[in-house]
Amino acid sequence: MSNSEYLYINLLKHILENGTSKEDRTGTGTRSVFGYQMRFDLNEGFPLITTKRVPFRLVVSELLWFIKGDTNIRYLLQNNNNIWNEWAFLKWIESDEYSGPDMRNFGLRSQQDHEFNKQYKEQLEIFKRNILDDDCFAERFGDLGNVYGKQWRNWKTSKGETIDQLKDVIETIKRNPDSRRLIVTAWSPEDVPTSALPPCHSLYQFYVSNNKLSCQLYQRSGDVFLGIPFNIASYALLTHMIAHECGLGVGDFVHTIGDAHIYINHLDQINTQLSRDPKALPTLKLNTSKKSVFDFEVDDLKLEGYDPHPTIKAPVAV
Template identity: 45%
Template sequence: MATASPANDSADTPHWERQYLDLMRRIWEEGDERVDRTGIGTRSVFGATLRFDLGNDRVPLITTKRVYWKTAAREMLWFLSGETNIRPLVLQGVKIWNEWPHARYVRETGEDLDLDAFVERIREDEDFAREWGDLGPVYGKQWVDWPTYEPAGEGLYRRGPGIDQVSGVIASLRDNPGSRRHIVEGWNVAELDRMALPPCHKTYQFHVAGDRLSCLLYQRSCDVALGLPFNLFGAALLTRMIAQQVGLEPGHLVWSGGDTHLYLNHEHLVTEQLSREPDGEPRLILQRKPPTIFDYAIGDFEVVDYTPQAPIRAPVAV
């Protein structure tokens, strides 16, 4: 399998995006066709790996279709806030989590309220959003407030202080860069049933070599057509932010997928995207260094040299 090159210096050097397109082609042509949770059906392979060099501000932002990177960045900032309600995303025009609480609302109330009307109620009515917009203890809740419990006597337990894994990793990178325990984990077995969707991008491990910080992201389940472009950018952005906070240069992003799949109703997307040629070397610029990892804002990020081809739309499986 090809790996990302430091730069596209010559016509003989494969474009870094070829890894992604080759994976898409392999899944569609060779993947195991199977019935999945959503009932739509997928073609799937197990155990895929991609590697991208983040040096010199490079970022794995797919060019064969437009990826709305600000949406991915806003989602990452939402994760870091520990928020689990979609309302802050809705107020920013971010739509990627809307289907899950809407499906729960329709299922539990029996009201045939369409998605747009549901989202508008989330936007306008804080009480409605509080009741119906929460996703349970997903992603950011586990990242910055992993629950603990402590004895309260007579066989009882009370809630203890939450664990901020992100701050812990930043502290360990500063104090003990050679550690093999720089991990942020989202897979809290005790709380999976309370989540609208158990974490797909579940484990982030960071590694220091010299003055460079690399990240390995393990994803248990991956929608390659719609989800993976966002996941790659989000992981690269998180790595860049953490590297900046601890005074390191960005190294590599290594992505590893468990059940790595394409949905059967995405055939038009797959066919169109595989007919396109990747081009360009997008770069991600961090405009300032905030006091902490939690103080970044969307205006702190700029993507340059990004000239993607047209978007390719496809339905989200819920």
């Protein structure tokens, strides 16, 4: 049995046993620890959690969205990916153009009030249809600002120029694999006030040794039940894709988290997850006819042998 999932399970247990109770911007409340690291050997299998189902196609479409440099949720909705909806929806309901029922604090109210939850779902469906069908609406309310795709592919400089960080780092890996500057950053202090959600996975660095590519992510903040399994899978996938383009094998994915937290309203779900035994990890299959990271589409990235325990649903704190 792979050790990879136990790294994640041990993080859950560590927070439950040692975490500090903290308030947060969502008003939900968390148990939190500061400074935690996991090291996943990518040769053991693809590190997608098996003690609950994690929808791999959502991981893929979100990562490709970042790689494309896109910041509008329309691409995600076109791929039936709803994981960024709430932040764009918030932008709409706070605008002068919104005329529906009061949606303030919808994250918490939808959990506590059945009638409100029905209204919220109705308004969210209206919002999604408008994003998909109305170009002007999508442009105004679907764009999340300077989030990951923009920072990775179109970083703006003080001279008014732009830097394609991702493309540059891939070319450097090919040309100078021993470089200690194989870094992509998403954290820009200037852009924090205008981003829908300032980057949680703030910076990542690559390292080449023995013809294998490793990646370390520094994540300033991590929702350990909902977000961290996605983040592990996403950066493992990115490492595989870049290794493929650069003609390298894969090494480790090292995940360093600043504020690693469990939301209080996820405790029951975590207890359910911890009652389950991990299963064998799946295997990643890339379409090897695609030579560049920038050529991949959703159907080019698949898993074999993924047989997880059932989904465990939990609310997103917005």
